[in-house]
Amino acid sequence: xxxxxxxRRGSAxxxxxxxxxxxxxAPVLVGIGYAAAASLGxxxxxxxxxxxxxxxxxxxxxxxxxxxxxxxxxxxxxxALAMAGAVLVAVLFRGAGWFDRVARGxxxxxxxxxxxxxxxxxxxxxxxxxxxxxxxxAVGAVxxxxxxxxxxxxxxxxxxxxxxxxxxSAFLAVVATALLATRSVDVxxxxxxxxxxxxxxxxxxxxxxxxxxLLPAVIAVFVFVAGSYEAAALLAPSDPLVLxxxxxxxxxxxxxxxxxxxxxxxxxxxxIAVLAVVAHEWTRARWEPLDP
Amino acid sequence: MxxxxxxxxxxxxxxxxxxxxxxLVLTAALAAxxxxxxxxxxxxxxxxxxxxxxxxxxxxxxxxxxxxxxRGTEVIWxxxxxxxxxxxxxxxxxxxxxxxxxxxxxxxxxxxxxxxxNQLVVEREAGRHTGTASLLWINGExxxxxxxxxxxxxxxxxxxxxxxxxxxxxxxxxxxxxxDPAGYESPWGRVQFALIYDSTRTPAPPRSxxxxxxxxxxxxxxxxxxxxxxxxTFLKMVLYAKAGGVRGLQGGFxxxxxxxxxxxxxxxxxxxxxxxxxxxxxxxxxxxxMHRLFANREIDFSMSNNQNEVVTKVRQGxxxxxxxxxxxxxxxxxxxHYLGIATNAPNAAGAMVVADFLLSPEAQLEKLKPDVWAxxxxxxxxxxxxxxxxxxxxxxxxxxxxxxxxxxxxxxPEISPRYHERLAADWRSHVRGRQP
Numbered sequence: 001x002x003x004x005x006x007x008r009r010g011s012a013x014x015x016x017x018x019x020x021x022x023x024x025x026a027p028v029l030v031g032i033g034y035a036a037a038a039s040l041g042x043x044x045x046x047x048x049x050x051x052x053x054x055x056x057x058x059x060x061x062x063x064x065x066x067x068x069x070x071x072x073x074x075x076x077x078x079x080a081l082a083m084a085g086a087v088l089v090a091v092l093f094r095g096a097g098w099f100d101r102v103a104r105g106x107x108x109x110x111x112x113x114x115x116x117x118x119x120x121x122x123x124x125x126x127x128x129x130x131x132x133x134x135x136x137x138a139v140g141a142v143x144x145x146x147x148x149x150x151x152x153x154x155x156x157x158x159x160x161x162x163x164x165x166x167x168x169s170a171f172l173a174v175v176a177t178a179l180l181a182t183r184s185v186d187v188x189x190x191x192x193x194x195x196x197x198x199x200x201x202x203x204x205x206x207x208x209x210x211x212x213x214l215l216p217a218v219i220a221v222f223v224f225v226a227g228s229y230e231a232a233a234l235l236a237p238s239d240p241l242v243l244x245x246x247x248x249x250x251x252x253x254x255x256x257x258x259x260x261x262x263x264x265x266x267x268x269x270x271x272i273a274v275l276a277v278v279a280h281e282w283t284r285a286r287w288e289p290l291d292p
Numbered sequence: 293m294x295x296x297x298x299x300x301x302x303x304x305x306x307x308x309x310x311x312x313x314x315x316l317v318l319t320a321a322l323a324a325x326x327x328x329x330x331x332x333x334x335x336x337x338x339x340x341x342x343x344x345x346x347x348x349x350x351x352x353x354x355x356x357x358x359x360x361x362x363r364g365t366e367v368i369w370x371x372x373x374x375x376x377x378x379x380x381x382x383x384x385x386x387x388x389x390x391x392x393x394x395x396x397x398x399x400x401x402x403x404x405x406x407x408x409x410n411q412l413v414v415e416r417e418a419g420r421h422t423g424t425a426s427l428l429w430i431n432g433e434x435x436x437x438x439x440x441x442x443x444x445x446x447x448x449x450x451x452x453x454x455x456x457x458x459x460x461x462x463x464x465x466x467x468x469x470x471x472d473p474a475g476y477e478s479p480w481g482r483v484q485f486a487l488i489y490d491s492t493r494t495p496a497p498p499r500s501x502x503x504x505x506x507x508x509x510x511x512x513x514x515x516x517x518x519x520x521x522x523x524x525t526f527l528k529m530v531l532y533a534k535a536g537g538v539r540g541l542q543g544g545f546x547x548x549x550x551x552x553x554x555x556x557x558x559x560x561x562x563x564x565x566x567x568x569x570x571x572x573x574x575x576x577x578x579x580x581x582m583h584r585l586f587a588n589r590e591i592d593f594s595m596s597n598n599q600n601e602v603v604t605k606v607r608q609g610x611x612x613x614x615x616x617x618x619x620x621x622x623x624x625x626x627x628x629h630y631l632g633i634a635t636n637a638p639n640a641a642g643a644m645v646v647a648d649f650l651l652s653p654e655a656q657l658e659k660l661k662p663d664v665w666a667x668x669x670x671x672x673x674x675x676x677x678x679x680x681x682x683x684x685x686x687x688x689x690x691x692x693x694x695x696x697x698x699x700x701x702x703x704x705p706e707i708s709p710r711y712h713e714r715l716a717a718d719w720r721s722h723v724r725g726r727q728p
Contacts, residue, residue, distance in 0.1 A: 043417050044413065044414075044417075045409055045410050045413045045437075045441075063720075063721075063724050123584075127588070127590075128590055129585070129588030129589060129590050146513070146590060150570060153570070153574045153576070154574075155573060155574065233577060237573075237574040238519050238574045238575045238576075238577065238724075239573065239574060239575075239723065239724045240724065241724075249720075251406065251410065252405070252406035252407070253406070253713075253716070253717070254406075254433045254524075254709070254712055254713040254716050254717075255713040255714075255716075255717060256409065256437045256440070256441070258717065259406070259409075259410065
């Protein structure tokens with residue numbers, strides 16, 4: 001509905017909704033506008049003349065695409081692991097007994113942990129001088145802690161993905177648990193009454209409910225992991241650089257003329273987020289007509 | 293529960309597509325607005341900012357008038373806040389004295405080199421004649437970038453009463469990466485690069501770059517350097533060696549000489565990289581990460597731009613008590629850090645008074661103490677009153693510090709910041725570009 005139509009109909013609710021949307025979108029749009037202008041060399045540190053050199057330079061660098069690849073890999077792996085953990089918790093510990101309650105409580109424990117602290121915990125536990133390595137050395141599984149495969153600053157970002165998966169699984173577990181508690185019980189009971197076995201019930205009823213309900217949260221986690229800086233700064237390798245680190249690296253380049261490259265990398269990150277949201281909308285549009 | 297009728301989702305993409313147009317138009321308009329703002333602000337900067345005029349006017353006033361204007365004001369100081377020792381010195385020793393003597397409230401906030409430049413550029417683009425911070429901790433390429441962008445006010449540094457004590461005959465103090473400070477920054481502290489080793493783990497450490505290379509080959513996986521400023525400084529020392537000494541690179545940036553020396557650096561690195569920590573496939577992001585790896589025995593050397601950092605880090609429990617600083621006989625880079633005043637400084641008079649206090653013998657001596665920060669002084673002891681000269685001499689005898697004559701013997705000055713910029717960029721593309 002256009003602003004003119006809203007005004008004509010006098011719909012206060014519509015106007016308030018539109019205003020709220022503008023307020024929420026304005027910082028993002030201003031940020032996009034500034035990043036676009038800085039990418040074109042119009043504004044920002046080291047800006048001299050308008051042109052597409054910065055964009056061409058960043059897109060021509062192999063490090064950019066390798067960084068993009070690692071970013072997507074870490075985001076996909078962390079999101080998949082977090083979702084798997086959340087689904088397991090929601091499905092296996094859905095009862096009202098104390099054991100299930102404790103298990104659910106423990107699963108959401110990472111929720112209030114700041115990402116910086118999660119990163120530091122990752123270093124402390126997963127590093128080659130970390131707790132796992134020391135325990136393995138102490139029990140004689142390896143001669144010395146450094147023989148444990150590197151999981152911090154490691155080339156495939158495994159330590160970063162594991163840490164982010166642990167941190168984000170709590171958020172997804174909360175959503176998954178709530179979904180099953182509110183939406184699945186009656187339908188599952190009906191399926192069982194009609195003779196469906198546990199596996200059939202899970203595949204036909206539980207999983208579709210979980211998957212569709214979790215999708216927005218999964219997209220949010222994916223986008224967040226892709227753009228997260230704190231844990232990456234503590235755990236990610238120096239080569240290739242995940243995009244958030246690439247942005248920071250370019251923004252603090254000793255050469256002022258190269259700092260604008262950070263904005264191009266920022267737009268790439270934004271592109272990932274936009275594509276993820278578009279994919280979500282497309283999927284939702286295909287499913288919604290099928291919903292009961 | 294869905295609120296739209298069935299089928300609405302299938303129609304939605306078309307409607308969203310139509311609605312996307314105003315968003316794109318708005319984004320483009322904002323970009324244009326931002327761009328126009330940037331151009332306008334640059335014009336204003338060229339014509340001189342308020343802060344610049346204030347500093348120029350202040351520099352002509354009697355010092356008492358400057359102090360009177362500073363009294364009862366607040367000074368925001370943008371500085372690196374990553375070291376508890378430095379923070380304790382600034383917050384716990386400097387700030388109370390400024391409040392008691394001048395009525396100045398000192399507020400130190402985070403912001404180092406590149407962030408300072410980026411922040412000031414953005415403030416200028418936003419048309420902020422009065423910025424947020426007055427005093428800036430800077431040197432090297434940050435000073436170069438700020439001067440190039442006309443974001444530093446001055447000249448004012450020579451106007452400070454305590455400037456009379458500065459060791460102005462030292463090329464390391466009087467030149468900032470070969471640049472003439474020209475009164476746009478006041479010296480604050482002096483440091484010298486040093487490797488850090490553990491005297492129990494490495495009882496006979498290498499003493500030169502050649503010995504270091506042999507040691508690295510003999511101890512695979514036990515040496516690395518960081519990707520930040522300190523790591524680049526280490527590589528620059530190798531650059532000096534490959535150029536036949538610092539003199540081969542002095543006198544401004546020369547691309548031919550640089551290219552020749554850089555080839556030597558990369559050949560040296562390539563021959564050693566398989567013996568680096570993790571085979572040279574990854575590098576710690578900064579020195580704090582290096583200190584952690586060193587303390588956890590993952591590597592046998594850390595490094596620092598301050599030869600005395602090992603003292604403070606041992607005291608903080610970050611490094612083992614047996615950690616020691618090591619100077620290489622090829623020479624290690626010494627440089628000075630400075631204080632600048634932004635052109636849009638909201639309190640230039642206060643910033644000048646703070647800079648003068650930080651330059652006083654009292655503040656310099658406190659900063660030099662190993663139990664405080666162990667940051668080198670920029671003052672010339674021979675210019676100091678007898679009382680202060682004796683106090684500085686007493687500190688020289690502290691066994692935890694490297695002897696002053698050793699530091700002087702192996703100190704090498706900085707070269708043009710362009711070398712630093714190029715080496716950092718070339719290392720990045722050389723090392724990262726070679727990964728499969």
